[in-house]
Amino acid sequence: MNSLYSRQPEPPFKTCLERPRLHRVLRRREGEVPDGATVMAYVNPVPKLYKSVIEDVIEGVRDLFAEEGIEEQVLKDLKQLWEAKVLQSKATEDFFRNSIHSPLFTLQLPHSLHQTLQSSTASLVIPAGRTLPNFTTTELGASNSSANFAFPGYPIHVPAGVTLQTASGHLYKVNVPIMVTQTSGRANVLQHPVQQVFQQFGQPSIIHTGIPRLTPCSLQATTEKSQRMETMLQQPTILYPGTVDRKHLENATSDILIPPGNEHKITCEALLSSPKSSQFISLPSVAFPPQVSQLECNMEPVLGVPAGMTQNLHGGPLSMDPQGALHQHMSDVQLHVLKHRMFGCDSMKQPRNTEEPSGLPDSEKDSNSHMDLSVQVTDDDINEIIQIDGAGDTSSNDEIGSTRDIDENEFLGTIDAGSLKVLEEEADSISNEDSTVNSSDNEDPQIDVVEEDPLNSGDDVSEQDVPDLFDTDNVIVCQYDKIHRSKNKWKFYLKDGVMCFGGRDYVFAKAIGDAE
Amino acid sequence: LYRNTTLGNSLQESLDELIQSQQITPQLALQVLLQFDKAINSALAQRVRNRVNFRGSLNTYRFCDNVWTFVLNDVEFREVTELIKVDKVKIVACDGK
Numbered sequence: 001m002n003s004l005y006s007r008q009p010e011p012p013f014k015t016c017l018e019r020p021r022l023h024r025v026l027r028r029r030e031g032e033v034p035d036g037a038t039v040m041a042y043v044n045p046v047p048k049l050y051k052s053v054i055e056d057v058i059e060g061v062r063d064l065f066a067e068e069g070i071e072e073q074v075l076k077d078l079k080q081l082w083e084a085k086v087l088q089s090k091a092t093e094d095f096f097r098n099s100i101h102s103p104l105f106t107l108q109l110p111h112s113l114h115q116t117l118q119s120s121t122a123s124l125v126i127p128a129g130r131t132l133p134n135f136t137t138t139e140l141g142a143s144n145s146s147a148n149f150a151f152p153g154y155p156i157h158v159p160a161g162v163t164l165q166t167a168s169g170h171l172y173k174v175n176v177p178i179m180v181t182q183t184s185g186r187a188n189v190l191q192h193p194v195q196q197v198f199q200q201f202g203q204p205s206i207i208h209t210g211i212p213r214l215t216p217c218s219l220q221a222t223t224e225k226s227q228r229m230e231t232m233l234q235q236p237t238i239l240y241p242g243t244v245d246r247k248h249l250e251n252a253t254s255d256i257l258i259p260p261g262n263e264h265k266i267t268c269e270a271l272l273s274s275p276k277s278s279q280f281i282s283l284p285s286v287a288f289p290p291q292v293s294q295l296e297c298n299m300e301p302v303l304g305v306p307a308g309m310t311q312n313l314h315g316g317p318l319s320m321d322p323q324g325a326l327h328q329h330m331s332d333v334q335l336h337v338l339k340h341r342m343f344g345c346d347s348m349k350q351p352r353n354t355e356e357p358s359g360l361p362d363s364e365k366d367s368n369s370h371m372d373l374s375v376q377v378t379d380d381d382i383n384e385i386i387q388i389d390g391a392g393d394t395s396s397n398d399e400i401g402s403t404r405d406i407d408e409n410e411f412l413g414t415i416d417a418g419s420l421k422v423l424e425e426e427a428d429s430i431s432n433e434d435s436t437v438n439s440s441d442n443e444d445p446q447i448d449v450v451e452e453d454p455l456n457s458g459d460d461v462s463e464q465d466v467p468d469l470f471d472t473d474n475v476i477v478c479q480y481d482k483i484h485r486s487k488n489k490w491k492f493y494l495k496d497g498v499m500c501f502g503g504r505d506y507v508f509a510k511a512i513g514d515a516e
Numbered sequence: 517l518y519r520n521t522t523l524g525n526s527l528q529e530s531l532d533e534l535i536q537s538q539q540i541t542p543q544l545a546l547q548v549l550l551q552f553d554k555a556i557n558s559a560l561a562q563r564v565r566n567r568v569n570f571r572g573s574l575n576t577y578r579f580c581d582n583v584w585t586f587v588l589n590d591v592e593f594r595e596v597t598e599l600i601k602v603d604k605v606k607i608v609a610c611d612g613k
Binding site for chain 1: 517518520521522523525526527529530531533534539540541544547548551552554555556557558559560561563564565566567568569570571572573574577579584586588591593595600602604605606607608609610611612613
């Protein structure tokens, strides 16, 4: 059926955000232009245009990729990367990444769950201004069904009891409230009492991050790809292990979730080997993978969320064994995601193999401990960073920070040339030493630190200035039909232009202007 | 021409990432960019149908290799739906013929 969700007449809203697109949020289908997009077109055609351009380009290079022998996955990665960046550029606020291809967004719900779409319910759940990705379901196996809900960073709340109907016509009833919130604009925190969902799965969940839903043959390719994937993880995807039956994997939609590198493909390996079906919930460009393939990705900003998520995850299913397994996986995923992104999959794969049902209880503990450590490490880093940046902060938690703070406070432009030289000489020692240097020689360390602070602060400032300047540099790239000048009066006849003002993009077919 | 846009830059960045991870070759990335050039040109020519008027003061102008580069100050862009004011804008225009 073409229309999964009931449509309602659209009121004349000015902005997309004002429109209650809840009704048609779930209506997105492959290749179908959502009504929201239409409304958006009325308001701002840029997102739609950009999407169409991206699609055209991807299709155009698909052959090129095939000729080069590049896997389809790479193309998908490129697309996701591209879309993610465009989305983040603020140029297209309503850019729907998921609307491009249904494979990117797969809603795989547990077979056991009966989910029926209820537009009214969906409207309540889905915040206005956001469109849900296309829901495509993989074939539901007799015993396996993978629930992979990929959401491109849009806040989605799916309360328990909501029935969803996927594009393929399958009805799913959400027993577990799912809440996907968008945090830093990119990261999506999936707070999700997955435990309940996974209740039905007796087997440990497999951490699957961004594993595209592939056909059996493609899955194998994915496995290979996961092996290759190392870094490229820009956004960990949240995957909730569920019941996955690779056989039924049809869509490579999980691509979305996959951050550029889909490094999380480790799961593919696990998937291949695991007989169980796992339920995956992957969020594209989501910074919080509840369950992350054991990628050791270190994402400090994301750490906060995963930690929170972990807690949520832990809250529910701990009591349940199967859930606990899943939960563990989620924590593992989280940990791994939080850790180094750029780690090869190989290392992760091995641990994943150990995550078999038999090894779950042990791994769970380990994962938790790892998670804690990672979180702590992250916190330390964050604290350290905060202290360093905070001038005048006299907190003495961190020796280095305290030293610098003191120096910053006391230093008021009283750097002597000679002392500077001395400081330079002692720079290394000072940076390494803590209170000893400071106590022994107050001036030198201070000057030394002072010298370092300006350097650091300069770096910080430059880092902030450059992107800001770059972002706000209003540029118009276009073609000119005619440029006319009369003395000091200029007339511009421009066409086919793309404008960027303060990060926001605009387009025009023709532009006429005057200037003196 | 349109490679230095949000869309073009994000594409280039994505391609660079893939190149760094050795998933694609630079030659392939170049091909992708060429394809992008075609696609964006055709899309702008066919899919965009709105007009904009603007007025401001000219700060600098340059015409080199049939490419006009202007820097305008205190410009006001007026479209049917909205009005945009900027203190400084740079216009790069290639020959449209």
